[in-house]
Amino acid sequence: DAGITQSPRHKVTETGTPVTLRCHQTENHRYMYWYRQDPGHGLRLIHYSYGVKDTDKGEVSDGYSVSRSKTEDFLLTLESATSSQTSVYFCAIRNRGNTEAFFGQGTRLTVV
Amino acid sequence: AQSVTQLGSHVSVSEGALVLLRCNYSSSVPPYLFWYVQYPNQGLQLLLKYTSAATLVKGINGFEAEFKKSETSFHLTKPSAHMSDAAEYFCAVSDGNDYNLSFGAGTTVTVRA
Numbered sequence: 001d002a003g004i005t006q007s008p009r010h011k012v013t014e015t016g017t018p019v020t021l022r023c024h025q026t027e028n029h030r031y032m033y034w035y036r037q038d039p040g041h042g043l044r045l046i047h048y049s050y051g052v053k054d055t056d057k058g059e060v061s062d063g064y065s066v067s068r069s070k071t072e073d074f075l076l077t078l079e080s081a082t083s084s085q086t087s088v089y090f091c092a093i094r095n096r097g098n099t100e101a102f103f104g105q106g107t108r109l110t111v112v
Numbered sequence: 113a114q115s116v117t118q119l120g121s122h123v124s125v126s127e128g129a130l131v132l133l134r135c136n137y138s139s140s141v142p143p144y145l146f147w148y149v150q151y152p153n154q155g156l157q158l159l160l161k162y163t164s165a166a167t168l169v170k171g172i173n174g175f176e177a178e179f180k181k182s183e184t185s186f187h188l189t190k191p192s193a194h195m196s197d198a199a200e201y202f203c204a205v206s207d208g209n210d211y212n213l214s215f216g217a218g219t220t221v222t223v224r225a
Contacts, residue, residue, distance in 0.1 A: 004155075031211070033212070033213075035215075040121070040217055041217060042116075042118075042202055042215035042216050042217045042218050043156075043202065043204075043213075043215040044215070045212055045213070045214075048212060058212070090155060090156070092156075092213075094211065099144045099161060099163050099206065099211060100146060100158050100161055101213060102158070103148075103155040103156040103157075104155050105154060105155045106153075106154075106155055
């Protein structure tokens with residue numbers, strides 16, 4: 001298994017509170033991704049990073065921000081959580097020169 | 113831009129029967145195509161990938177897929193289903209511009225004894 005650790009694995013939070021999810025990799029891969037998984041939608045890209053301090057938006061980036069200050073860590077922040085952000089969040093990594101991505105175990109976030 | 117359509121959100125097969133999961137894609141450039149599998153409460157695991165080499169791609173656990181450019185399809189098959197194949201399967205596409213994956217909605221496979 002690729003060395004990807006997501007934390008926390010489960011979280012329940014209240015509407016309006018800030019939430020940060022962490023993705024940590026030990027593979028030294030250049031590219032890191034955050035996806036959300038919702039029934040009927042598959043996985044949708046939120047944000048991605050192509051290097052330290054280099055990030056870009058995906059198709060569902062509204063309400064989310066990211067930061068990457070070190071190669072190994074990619075943080076996803078919900079500044080003010082809403083019920084529509086209840087989802088399972090997956091981190092993925094990809095190495096330069098490779099086409100496939102490897103996924104973490106996921107974080108189940110519930111916003112009440 | 114690229115997109116993926118998976119036909120059928122649920123597929124039920126008998127143990128030992130053929131598994132066929134359908135995937136059609138659209139892409140403005142030659143695509144890279146993938147099938148991932150997700151077991152309950154786990155992340156996604158790569159089954160196989162097409163990257164412009166052989167059009168018939170063999171993957172893990174006895175699965176294979178055929179790239180058909182004329183039909184813009186990348187259907188996944190397994191000749192004989194096993195109970196352990198019960199999972200959700202995702203088709204995904206990327207291109208050579210940014211390699212970001214676009215996923216289909218997924219197909220859940222159940223296997224009947």
